[in-house]
Structures are given as structure tokens and as C-alpha cells.
Amino acid sequence: MEGAKFPMLATVDGGQPRVRPVSPVKVDGFAVYVANLRRYGKTAEIEANPLVELCYLDGNHDQVRITGRAEVLNDAAVMEEIWNGNPLLRRYLGSPDNPELVVYRIVPERVRCMKEWALEYAEVPV
Numbered sequence: 001m002e003g004a005k006f007p008m009l010a011t012v013d014g015g016q017p018r019v020r021p022v023s024p025v026k027v028d029g030f031a032v033y034v035a036n037l038r039r040y041g042k043t044a045e046i047e048a049n050p051l052v053e054l055c056y057l058d059g060n061h062d063q064v065r066i067t068g069r070a071e072v073l074n075d076a077a078v079m080e081e082i083w084n085g086n087p088l089l090r091r092y093l094g095s096p097d098n099p100e101l102v103v104y105r106i107v108p109e110r111v112r113c114m115k116e117w118a119l120e121y122a123e124v125p126v
Contacts, residue, residue, distance in 0.1 A: 001027065003058035007066075009034065010053040011045040018045060022054075025082045025089065030066055030108040030126060033073065033082060035089060037100045046070045046104065054106060061116035064124075066108050073103040 009022045026033035032054055036043055050071065056064040073079055082103060083089060083096040093101050112121035
């Protein structure tokens with residue numbers, strides 16, 4: 001996961017899958033935290049269906065797939081840690097109380113990995 005800094009996040013928009021790169025603001029094991037603005041499309045998609053998947057792909061084509069549930073972060077201490085460690089959030093949003101900011105914690109339910117051309121995933125204990 002360290003070699004692939006920008007995973008792809010998959011959500012569902014009605015019946016249509018949507019995939020976009022994201023920049024995690026914190027990683028704790030396989031729990032991944034993603035910042036978002038409330039006006040972005042993925043906010044409504046996650047509200048309607050919190051089941052998501054992250055796919056990390058590094059330069060060697062090794063993959064890590066995290067299937068889970070996105071939940072809004074409500075832990076003030078973790079939000080402060082994220083805020084203090086992320087100069088881009090501070091620069092563009094001004095305050096952790098900015099009503100546009102929402103941080104999702106992707107709670108892993110299944111993790112799989114695959115080495116380049118292995119042609120099958122290995123399950124990773126969560």
C-alpha cells in the first residue's frame with residue numbers, strides 16, 4: 001500500500017459504478033481515511049450506499065483491494081490528528097470545523113492482495 005499512494009475508490013451511483021483516485025489522509029492497518037467535500041458526488045453516493053472498495057496498484061502491478069463500509073468520522077481526537085498532519089486540508093479549508101469537510105473511515109470487511117500476474121487473490125486476515 002505504501003508504494004501506491006493514490007488508491008482508486010469505487011462507489012455506486014444508482015446502478016452505475018463510479019471509480020476515482022483518492023488521497024488517503026490517514027491509514028491505520030487496513031482502515032483508510034479519506035477526506036472529501038460535502039458537495040462532491042461521492043458524498044451522495046456513499047450516503048445512499050456506504051459499501052465501497054479501495055484498490056491500490058503499485059508500480060510493480062501488485063494489488064491490495066479493501067472491501068468495506070464508509071462511515072463518517074466522528075472522533076474528534078482522530079480528526080485533530082488528521083487536521084494537524086495535513087497541510088493541504090489546513091490551507092484549503094481553513095478550519096476542521098469547515099462545514100464542507102467530511103472525512104470517511106473505510107472500515108475493512110475483506111482484504112485481498114495479488115502479486116503481479118499471480119492471477120488469483122490471496123485473502124488477508126482483517
